[in-house]
Amino acid sequence: MSSQILINGIVIGALYVMLALGFSMIYTSTGFFNLSHGAILLTGAYVSYAAGALWGLGFAASVVIGALAATAIHVVAAAGIYLPMRSRGASMWIMAIGSLGFAIVSQAAIGIVFGTRTLNIREGYVAPVLQVGEVRVSYIDVAIIAISVVLVTATHQFLQRTKTGIGIRAAMADRDMAQAVGIRVRSLELLVFAIGAFLAGTAGGLYALKGAIIYSMGGPALLKSIVVSILGIPFGLVGVFGGGIFLGVVENVVVANWSAGWVDGVSLLVLIVFVWLTAVRARVRKYR
Amino acid sequence: MFAFVIHTAIIFTIFLMLAVGCNFIVGYGGLFTIGHGAFYALGAYAAGLLSTKLGLGFWPGLAAGGVVAAAVGGALAISLSTVDEDYFSLATFGFGIVTFTVLMNWFSVTNGALGIAGIPAPTLFGLEIESGVPYLALVVVAAVLCYGGVWLLIRSPFGRVLQAMRDEAAGVAACGRNVVWLKSVCFAIGSFIAGVAGVLYAHYATYIDPTSFTVEVSILSLSMAVVGGLGTLAGPLLGAVVVVLAPELLRFVDLPAGSAGLIRQGIYGGLLVLTLAIRPAGLLGRRTRGG
Numbered sequence: 310m311s312s313q314i315l316i317n318g319i320v321i322g323a324l325y326v327m328l329a330l331g332f333s334m335i336y337t338s339t340g341f342f343n344l345s346h347g348a349i350l351l352t353g354a355y356v357s358y359a360a361g362a363l364w365g366l367g368f369a370a371s372v373v374i375g376a377l378a379a380t381a382i383h384v385v386a387a388a389g390i391y392l393p394m395r396s397r398g399a400s401m402w403i404m405a406i407g408s409l410g411f412a413i414v415s416q417a418a419i420g421i422v423f424g425t426r427t428l429n430i431r432e433g434y435v436a437p438v439l440q441v442g443e444v445r446v447s448y449i450d451v452a453i454i455a456i457s458v459v460l461v462t463a464t465h466q467f468l469q470r471t472k473t474g475i476g477i478r479a480a481m482a483d484r485d486m487a488q489a490v491g492i493r494v495r496s497l498e499l500l501v502f503a504i505g506a507f508l509a510g511t512a513g514g515l516y517a518l519k520g521a522i523i524y525s526m527g528g529p530a531l532l533k534s535i536v537v538s539i540l541g542i543p544f545g546l547v548g549v550f551g552g553g554i555f556l557g558v559v560e561n562v563v564v565a566n567w568s569a570g571w572v573d574g575v576s577l578l579v580l581i582v583f584v585w586l587t588a589v590r591a592r593v594r595k596y597r
Numbered sequence: 598m599f600a601f602v603i604h605t606a607i608i609f610t611i612f613l614m615l616a617v618g619c620n621f622i623v624g625y626g627g628l629f630t631i632g633h634g635a636f637y638a639l640g641a642y643a644a645g646l647l648s649t650k651l652g653l654g655f656w657p658g659l660a661a662g663g664v665v666a667a668a669v670g671g672a673l674a675i676s677l678s679t680v681d682e683d684y685f686s687l688a689t690f691g692f693g694i695v696t697f698t699v700l701m702n703w704f705s706v707t708n709g710a711l712g713i714a715g716i717p718a719p720t721l722f723g724l725e726i727e728s729g730v731p732y733l734a735l736v737v738v739a740a741v742l743c744y745g746g747v748w749l750l751i752r753s754p755f756g757r758v759l760q761a762m763r764d765e766a767a768g769v770a771a772c773g774r775n776v777v778w779l780k781s782v783c784f785a786i787g788s789f790i791a792g793v794a795g796v797l798y799a800h801y802a803t804y805i806d807p808t809s810f811t812v813e814v815s816i817l818s819l820s821m822a823v824v825g826g827l828g829t830l831a832g833p834l835l836g837a838v839v840v841v842l843a844p845e846l847l848r849f850v851d852l853p854a855g856s857a858g859l860i861r862q863g864i865y866g867g868l869l870v871l872t873l874a875i876r877p878a879g880l881l882g883r884r885t886r887g888g
Contacts, residue, residue, distance in 0.1 A: 394877050399873065400877075403873055406823055407869070407874060407877075409820075410873065413869065417859045417863030418863060420856070420859040420862075421856045421859050528812070539687060574699065577692075580687070584684045585677070
């Protein structure tokens with residue numbers, strides 16, 4: 310494996326980590342698979358595109374605007390649709406399908422507004438490149454890795470150190486008990502949703518900077534969030550980091566050695582084997 | 598116009614069969630599958646390959662498609678029997694995507710993205726069942742048989758044990774029933790119906806390629822069952838009307854040509870959100886089931 314493939318995998322993996330951390334936080338705190346997670350990335354990417362390409366804002370400003378817009382839309386969706394569904398007795402997967410419906414609407418809306426062709430935030434723009442020996446890394450790639458590390462670490466510190474973060478973790482561990490001791494679980498859930506959406510929206514903006522975007526990119530992004538979260542959840546933050554980088558590198562190796570068509574199949578196969586092994590391990594422990 | 602109505606009716610009936618099979622697995626068996634489209638694909642490809650490569654007729658192909666889907670479905674359910682509920686759903690979801698990837702890339706067998714062309718129209722007593730009204734009749738008969746089969750099954754002792762397992766698996770196991778076997782048979786029956794639907798689709802379209810069997814088909818099957826009301830008999834029918842037929846009606850409204858498909862998609866998503874936000878148990882469901 311050449312080091313170029315490795316570094317490309319790490320850059321993509323850094324985006325996956327941001328997606329997956331948000332996804333798994335929302336999953337552990339509200340207890341449902343937010344299938345509109347890919348749509349958050351999509352919204353972030355397209356609003357960033359609009360800000361950068363149509364309104365002529367700088368790279369940093371467009372990413373921030375994209376992330377904030379995506380966060381706002383999806384927090385409203387959570388407060389207005391998903392959480393009320395749960396109080397009406399919807400099960401986890403019913404909520405998931407509801408969020409999927411929202412994702413479908415988002416995708417259709419973006420397709421109608423921006424068209425279904427691939428778009429580039431700066432047509433023909435080539436980012437300056439850092440050359441280290443054989444390996445070439447663009448400055449945007451470096452920025453992606455840096456932003457991912459900073460945001461993910463900040464989220465982790467927030468959860469570990471602050472009072473609000475501890476409240477969120479208490480609500481994740483036992484919702485009813487947290488409510489009983491006076492923690493405002495519902496507003497914390499919305500906060501978690503906002504953090505997760507912000508991470509995914511930022512990933513979307515960075516994705517728009519990195520390359521072409523298309524209205525159907527939400528589905529694949531959702532897939533990555535799910536795979537990395539499931540790989541990572543049992544091992545905490547290190548697991549999410551490891552899972553994201555692992556998936557990014559595996560995908561790049563698959564693309565380099567076989568063909569791009571096998572990528573999703575291979576990553577989902579990794580997921581199935583992992584889920585199955587976890588279950589087998591649990592079974593073995595139970596009988597020992 | 599008339600041809601278009603018949604075409605829509607045929608596709609609607611095939612999707613209805615997917616919804617019926619999915620409702621059987623999710624609504625009555627409590628196994629939340631998100632990979633139903635994979636078995637639809639297996640049926641279609643089994644029929645396509647058998648008829649074009651081996652020259653087998655429609656009827657043996659119909660049986661083979663159903664049996665292949667049922668066997669793979671049963672095996673999948675057994676191999677995932679140790680996996681918890683949420684992860685079971687995820688694994689079926691993964692199975693759907695892996696199936697699609699294999700269809701797309703295993704060029705020597707499935708012909709990849711080029712698909713399989715020239716699947717012959719079915720014959721009955723030497724007469725060809727033409728596409729159009731005769732084919733619609735065939736599909737409707739198949740759908741009615743599947744619906745009737747499910748109706749009989751859920752009223753049978755097997756069906757009652759199945760629903761008991763959905764509500765309280767540990768209790769059923771404690772009564773001496775083999776829960777793994779029950780789950781597997783339930784999954785196999787639902788997959789069989791999907792496989793048959795796939796065979797009917799393959800012989801109707803005469804050409805199949807992987808794009809007809811994406812994850813969206815799995816999700817569509819599930820949405821129909823969920824919107825109608827899981828674990829109700831009329832649920833899949835109502836769900837299919839809302840999810841498949843309602844967006845189709847828009848064809849009769851003048852829409853800008855470029856975005857008509859997207860607007861239909863948006864309405865499908867909107868209906869999904871709305872129904873579930875207002876009635877989480879589905880239109881006909883009394884209480885939330887599954888998941």
